[in-house]
Amino acid sequence: MKIFFKWLNRFVTAVLFVLLIGLGFLVFSSKLSGGEPNVFGYQLKTVLSGSMEPEFKTGSVIAVKPIDGEERQQLKVGDVITFMESDDKLITHRIIEVKETGAGIVYTTKGDNNNAPDSNPVLAENVVAVYSGFTIPYLGYISEFSQSKNGIIALLIVPGFLLIGYSGITIWRAFHELEKEKKKAEVEMPKTS
Incomplete structure (x- = not known):
């Protein structure tokens, strides 16, 4: 025991x-x-809305891989990307159309749970990361709380x-055990005079 x-x-x-x-x-x-924290080169993002359900639920944490200029040009329909919508707002939605324009490559995106595509097309230069396929449901609530x-x-x-x-x-238990052993040893030791 x-x-x-x-x-x-x-x-x-x-x-x-x-x-x-x-x-x-x-x-x-x-x-x-x-x-959000970074782990092994992946950024962990908290899902704040249900626009991508059932792919990931509100409050989940998803891992996204930051990408550079060359990789931004090679995205395709079906990729889930994180892009800068405004100076302080990131969105993660799925690419539903890729167009080549005079300004460069433009992506049409849509949340899986939304009825219509996003109103503004996304310039390739505004894409900051691509979804890695790793999700932890509800961990985002803890991340936000932390x-x-x-x-x-x-x-x-x-x-x-x-x-x-x-x-x-x-430590107290260890000292208590040592005291017990010491007392036991004193009782068992014969007294000499």
């Missing part, structure tokens, strides 16, 4: 530590990037205190 509790103790400590590191990474990378003051407290400070508290309990 002692061995079971020893392994359970190690497991809980490892889980708390990994949780703290993971949540710390999420919060700090969100803060450093000014928005950027708030309450989120930082809940996702970093609370797990940190839990880890410290759990470490304190583990």
Whole structure:
């Protein structure tokens, strides 16, 4: 039974530590990037509307791969792209038509759940990324929460205190066991005069 509790103790400590590191990474990378975090060259974007359902649900996190000038010219019908609609607004929709114009390549886009194509065509130079096919449903709610003051407290400070508290309990138990062993050894030791 002692061995079971020893392994359970190690497991809980490892889980708390990994949780703290993971949540710390999420919060700090969100803060450093000014928005969604970057992982292995992919940007993680939070889906804020249902325009692309059922491909991805509101509140999901999707991974998009940033692309450069050459790749922007090679997109095709069916690709899901993230593009700059205005100075501060990114949209992720599917390409439904590709046209060559005097201004360059222009993409007509549409959200899968929308009734009509987007009103403004997208210039290739406004495309910032392409959807990688990786989605985590509902994680976006946590990502958005992690950027708030309450989120930082809940996702970093609370797990940190839990880890410290759990470490304190583990240390106390270790000292308690040492005291028991010491008392047991004193009782078993014959007194000499």
